[in-house]
Amino acid sequence: MEKIEKQPTFMDGVRACVPTIFGYLGIGFAMGVVGKGIGLSVWQIFLMSLIVYAGSAQFIICGMLAIQAPFSSIVATVFFVNLRHLLMSLSVSPYFQKYSLLGNIGVGTLLTDESYGVLTTYLRQNRPISLAWMNGLNLLAYLVWIVATVLGGVFGRFVTNPETFGLDFALVAMFLGLFLFQAEVEMKRQTKKTLLVLTTVLVSVYLLTWWTTPEVAVIGATLLGSIVGGLSNV
Structure with a gap:
């Protein structure tokens, strides 16, 4: 049963x-x-x-x-x-x-x-x-x-x-x-993918803040990080 x-x-x-x-x-x-x-x-x-x-x-x-x-x-x-x-x-x-x-x-x-x-x-x-x-x-x-x-x-x-x-x-x-809590958990599971996503977000925020507002830069960096994370699962 x-x-x-x-x-x-x-x-x-x-x-x-x-x-x-x-x-x-x-x-x-x-x-x-x-x-x-x-x-x-x-x-x-x-x-x-x-x-x-x-x-x-x-x-x-x-x-x-x-x-x-x-x-x-x-x-x-x-x-x-x-x-x-x-x-x-x-x-x-x-x-x-x-x-x-x-x-x-x-x-x-x-x-x-x-x-x-x-x-x-x-x-x-x-x-x-x-x-x-x-x-x-x-x-x-x-x-x-x-x-x-x-x-x-x-x-x-x-x-x-x-x-x-x-x-x-x-x-x-x-x-x-x-x-830090979320990153620590993910680093233990998927180190390479986590580093790739974090790098994408950090670089995106830095570059986007030169052309737009901080709020839009954060949203844009989040979307790019999500896309990179999603594509890495394909």
């Missing part, structure tokens, strides 16, 4: 999210402090986290609000910065095709760099996933991010200069940590 593999539950997804919670707390708190520093209220910080829910985008919004950038510029910049989520969603969508449209919308809406990293790690290790598991992973991260940013906003009035504590570098540090 064939053994039926047990599907991971919502609580399994919650447990899978626990290692990323500390990162969310730190980055979210920093985001709240920065938001408070430019004059946002705690309520506005809460709404931004609830609706936008994107660490990099929220830091960018705060920076552009601080220099009184036009609303259209803020929207366009955030759109291009978050365009990478389209690529992430496309790469994992085949694993959720058997679920409902509403379920897939929920996964795509709350998918972040961190939850995507956890998900792809599970997939590479051939560990089972399910919609309930993904919802547990995404929802805990979402709630923790909102709480962390609100706490940062509440206590932000006591931090008059966030740069003194390096809070403006918090998001960069988080992405570096995610990158």
Whole structure:
């Protein structure tokens, strides 16, 4: 009799999210402090986290609000910065095709760099996933991010200069940590391919920044790296 593999539950997804919670707390708190520093209220910080829910985008919004950038510029910049989520969603969508449209919308809406990293790690290790598991992973991260940013906003009035504590570098540090973790895993599995993709991305970013904006350069380099990685599997 064939053994039926047990599907991971919502609580399994919650447990899978626990290692990323500390990162969310730190980055979210920093985001709240920065938001408070430019004059946002705690309520506005809460709404931004609830609706936008994107660490990099929220830091960018705060920076552009601080220099009184036009609303259209803020929207366009955030759109291009978050365009990478389209690529992430496309790469994992085949694993959720058997679920409902509403379920897939929920996964795509709350998918972040961190939850995507956890998900792809599970997939590479051939560990089972399910919609309930993904919802547990995404929802805990979402709630923790909102709480962390609100706490940062509440206590932000006591931090008059966030740069003194390096809070403006918090998001960069988080992405570096995610990158090093992912690179270490891939280097052990496919050293030559990983080096090829990393080289492509680095060279592309350097060259594209000479002709376009940093945001477009990052997106272009990501696409080129993905193409090179995909072609190397052919």
